[in-house]
Amino acid sequence: MDKVFPRFVEKFGGAIDRREVPLSSIDRYQGKLPKLLLEYWADHGWCGYGDGIFWIVNPQEFKGVVASWIEGTYLQGRDTYHLIARSAFGDLYLWGEKTGFSLKITSVLSRCVIHNFEINCEELDRELQDFLLSMDVDTNDYGELFKPAKKKLGPLRHDEMYGFVPALMLGGPDTLDHLEKVKAVEHLTLLSQITELQPYSFSDF
Known part of the structure:
Protein backbone atom coordinates (compact mmCIF):
# COMPACT_ATOMS: atom_id res chain seq x y z
CA MET A 1 0.00 0.00 0.00
CA ASP A 2 1.32 3.44 -0.94
CA LYS A 3 2.21 5.52 2.12
CA VAL A 4 3.59 8.56 0.35
CA PHE A 5 0.38 10.23 -0.83
CA PRO A 6 -1.24 10.17 2.63
CA ARG A 7 1.93 11.77 4.01
CA PHE A 8 1.75 14.43 1.30
CA VAL A 9 -1.90 15.17 2.13
CA GLU A 10 -1.14 15.23 5.85
CA LYS A 11 1.54 17.86 5.21
CA PHE A 12 -0.56 20.06 2.91
CA GLY A 13 -4.15 19.42 3.97
CA GLY A 14 -7.13 17.98 2.14
CA SER A 25 -6.60 11.21 -19.96
CA ILE A 26 -5.09 8.25 -18.15
CA ASP A 27 -4.75 6.41 -21.46
CA ARG A 28 -3.16 9.48 -23.10
CA TYR A 29 -0.29 9.52 -20.61
CA GLN A 30 0.38 5.79 -20.33
CA GLY A 31 4.10 5.31 -20.87
CA LYS A 32 4.74 9.07 -20.68
CA LEU A 33 4.14 9.68 -16.96
CA PRO A 34 4.73 7.36 -13.98
CA LYS A 35 2.17 4.62 -13.52
CA LEU A 36 1.85 5.69 -9.88
CA LEU A 37 0.89 9.25 -10.88
CA LEU A 38 -1.87 7.90 -13.11
CA GLU A 39 -3.08 5.82 -10.15
CA TYR A 40 -3.13 8.96 -7.99
CA TRP A 41 -5.16 10.70 -10.69
CA ALA A 42 -7.67 7.85 -10.77
CA ASP A 43 -7.99 7.74 -6.98
CA HIS A 44 -7.78 11.43 -6.07
CA GLY A 45 -8.50 13.42 -9.23
CA TRP A 46 -6.91 16.71 -10.25
CA CYS A 47 -7.18 19.18 -7.38
CA GLY A 48 -5.56 21.72 -5.12
CA TYR A 49 -3.93 21.16 -1.73
CA GLY A 50 -2.98 23.51 1.09
CA ASP A 51 -6.11 25.62 0.40
CA GLY A 52 -4.92 25.94 -3.21
CA ILE A 53 -1.25 26.78 -2.75
CA PHE A 54 -0.30 23.62 -4.71
CA TRP A 55 -2.18 21.94 -7.55
CA ILE A 56 -1.89 18.56 -9.25
CA VAL A 57 -3.05 19.37 -12.77
CA ASN A 58 -4.17 18.03 -16.10
CA PRO A 59 -1.06 18.28 -18.32
CA GLN A 60 -3.21 18.54 -21.44
CA GLU A 61 -4.64 21.87 -20.26
CA PHE A 62 -1.12 23.29 -19.93
CA LYS A 63 0.38 21.82 -23.10
CA GLY A 64 0.39 25.24 -24.78
CA VAL A 65 1.92 26.85 -21.70
CA VAL A 66 4.78 24.35 -21.67
CA ALA A 67 5.39 24.87 -25.39
CA SER A 68 5.38 28.65 -24.93
CA TRP A 69 8.08 28.45 -22.25
CA ILE A 70 10.29 25.82 -23.91
CA GLU A 71 10.10 26.30 -27.68
CA GLY A 72 13.14 28.11 -29.01
CA THR A 73 15.18 27.55 -25.83
CA TYR A 74 18.03 25.19 -24.96
CA LEU A 75 15.42 22.90 -23.35
CA GLN A 76 13.78 22.08 -26.66
CA GLY A 77 15.02 18.71 -27.80
CA ARG A 78 16.38 17.73 -24.38
CA ASP A 79 13.20 15.91 -23.43
CA THR A 80 9.42 15.92 -23.82
CA TYR A 81 8.02 17.73 -20.80
CA HIS A 82 4.58 17.59 -19.22
CA LEU A 83 3.32 19.92 -16.49
CA ILE A 84 2.17 17.73 -13.59
CA ALA A 85 1.82 20.33 -10.82
CA ARG A 86 1.98 24.07 -10.15
CA SER A 87 1.84 26.53 -7.27
CA ALA A 88 -0.65 29.33 -6.64
CA PHE A 89 1.96 31.83 -7.85
CA GLY A 90 3.02 30.01 -11.00
CA ASP A 91 5.88 27.74 -10.00
CA LEU A 92 5.71 25.04 -12.67
CA TYR A 93 6.76 21.45 -12.01
CA LEU A 94 7.53 19.61 -15.24
CA TRP A 95 8.06 15.89 -15.77
CA GLY A 96 10.36 14.78 -18.57
CA GLU A 97 9.60 11.47 -20.24
CA LYS A 98 13.32 10.54 -20.08
CA THR A 99 14.43 12.58 -17.08
CA GLY A 100 11.51 12.52 -14.61
CA PHE A 101 11.12 15.58 -12.41
CA SER A 102 14.06 17.46 -13.86
CA LEU A 103 12.69 20.94 -14.56
CA LYS A 104 11.08 23.59 -12.38
CA ILE A 105 10.16 26.97 -13.84
CA THR A 106 9.63 29.99 -11.58
CA SER A 107 7.41 31.82 -14.02
CA VAL A 108 7.22 35.18 -12.20
CA LEU A 109 11.01 35.54 -12.54
CA SER A 110 11.50 33.60 -15.82
CA ARG A 111 14.03 31.37 -14.09
CA CYS A 112 14.37 27.60 -14.04
CA VAL A 113 16.12 24.78 -12.22
CA ILE A 114 17.36 21.95 -14.43
CA HIS A 115 18.68 18.59 -13.27
CA ASN A 116 20.83 16.56 -15.65
CA PHE A 117 20.00 12.89 -15.33
CA GLU A 118 18.06 10.12 -17.01
CA ILE A 119 16.00 7.51 -15.21
CA ASN A 120 14.85 4.05 -16.21
CA CYS A 121 11.32 2.71 -16.08
CA GLU A 122 11.85 1.02 -12.72
CA GLU A 123 12.75 4.35 -11.11
CA LEU A 124 9.77 6.41 -12.29
CA ASP A 125 7.45 5.72 -9.36
CA ARG A 126 10.21 6.28 -6.79
CA GLU A 127 11.13 9.55 -8.49
CA LEU A 128 7.49 10.66 -8.27
CA GLN A 129 7.33 9.75 -4.58
CA ASP A 130 10.54 11.68 -3.93
CA PHE A 131 9.01 14.67 -5.73
CA LEU A 132 5.88 14.64 -3.56
CA LEU A 133 7.87 14.16 -0.36
CA SER A 134 10.10 17.11 -1.30
CA MET A 135 7.13 19.46 -1.60
CA ASP A 136 6.15 21.69 1.28
CA VAL A 137 3.81 24.62 1.79
CA ASP A 138 6.47 27.29 2.37
CA THR A 139 8.40 26.70 -0.85
CA ASN A 140 5.18 27.12 -2.86
CA ASP A 141 4.42 30.45 -1.21
CA TYR A 142 5.83 33.70 -2.59
CA GLY A 143 7.02 36.15 0.03
CA GLU A 144 4.47 34.75 2.52
CA LEU A 145 1.73 36.34 0.41
CA PHE A 146 -0.55 33.32 0.00
CA LYS A 147 -2.70 33.77 3.11
CA PRO A 148 -3.06 37.56 2.66
CA ALA A 149 -3.90 37.06 -1.04
CA LYS A 150 -6.49 34.40 -0.24
CA LYS A 151 -8.07 36.69 2.36
CA LYS A 152 -8.13 39.70 0.03
CA LEU A 153 -8.90 38.05 -3.33
CA GLY A 154 -10.68 34.86 -2.30
CA PRO A 155 -9.74 31.20 -2.84
CA LEU A 156 -8.49 29.92 -6.17
CA ARG A 157 -10.27 27.60 -8.56
CA HIS A 158 -8.40 24.97 -10.55
CA ASP A 159 -7.92 27.33 -13.52
CA GLU A 160 -6.77 30.36 -11.49
CA MET A 161 -3.59 31.68 -9.86
CA TYR A 162 -2.41 34.79 -8.07
CA GLY A 163 -0.45 36.99 -10.47
CA PHE A 164 1.42 40.24 -10.10
CA VAL A 165 0.02 43.05 -12.26
CA PRO A 166 2.09 44.52 -13.79
CA ALA A 167 4.39 41.50 -13.98
CA LEU A 168 7.60 41.61 -11.95
CA MET A 169 9.65 41.25 -15.13
CA LEU A 170 8.03 44.46 -16.39
CA GLY A 171 9.08 46.29 -13.25
CA GLY A 172 5.99 45.70 -11.15
CA PRO A 173 6.40 45.47 -7.35
CA ASP A 174 5.98 42.14 -5.54
CA THR A 175 3.41 43.45 -3.06
CA LEU A 176 -0.08 42.35 -2.07
CA ASP A 177 -1.57 45.50 -3.61
CA HIS A 178 -0.34 44.37 -7.02
CA LEU A 179 -1.61 40.78 -6.82
CA GLU A 180 -4.72 39.83 -8.76
CA LYS A 181 -6.61 36.61 -9.27
CA VAL A 182 -5.96 35.68 -12.91
CA LYS A 183 -6.61 32.79 -15.29
CA ALA A 184 -3.61 30.50 -14.99
CA VAL A 185 -3.13 29.42 -18.62
CA GLU A 186 -3.46 32.93 -20.02
CA HIS A 187 -1.24 34.54 -17.38
CA LEU A 188 1.48 31.88 -17.59
CA THR A 189 1.53 32.22 -21.37
CA LEU A 190 1.86 36.00 -21.04
CA LEU A 191 4.77 35.63 -18.60
CA SER A 192 6.56 33.28 -21.00
CA GLN A 193 6.56 35.99 -23.67
CA ILE A 194 8.11 38.80 -21.62
CA THR A 195 11.73 37.65 -21.40
CA GLU A 196 13.83 34.60 -22.21
CA LEU A 197 13.87 31.76 -19.70
CA GLN A 198 17.22 31.51 -17.90
CA PRO A 199 18.58 28.86 -15.53
CA TYR A 200 19.40 29.74 -11.94
CA SER A 201 23.15 29.86 -11.32
CA PHE A 202 22.96 26.73 -9.17
CA SER A 203 21.19 24.72 -11.88
CA ASP A 204 22.89 21.69 -13.47
CA PHE A 205 22.77 23.21 -16.95
Missing part, protein backbone atom coordinates in the same frame (compact mmCIF):
# COMPACT_ATOMS: atom_id res chain seq x y z
CA ALA A 15 -8.11 18.51 -1.48
CA ILE A 16 -10.13 21.42 -2.90
CA ASP A 17 -11.90 21.89 -6.25
CA ARG A 18 -11.49 18.22 -7.14
CA ARG A 19 -12.11 17.11 -10.72
CA GLU A 20 -12.53 13.51 -11.81
CA VAL A 21 -9.94 12.29 -14.31
CA PRO A 22 -11.45 10.65 -17.40
CA LEU A 23 -10.05 7.33 -18.58
CA SER A 24 -9.07 8.99 -21.86
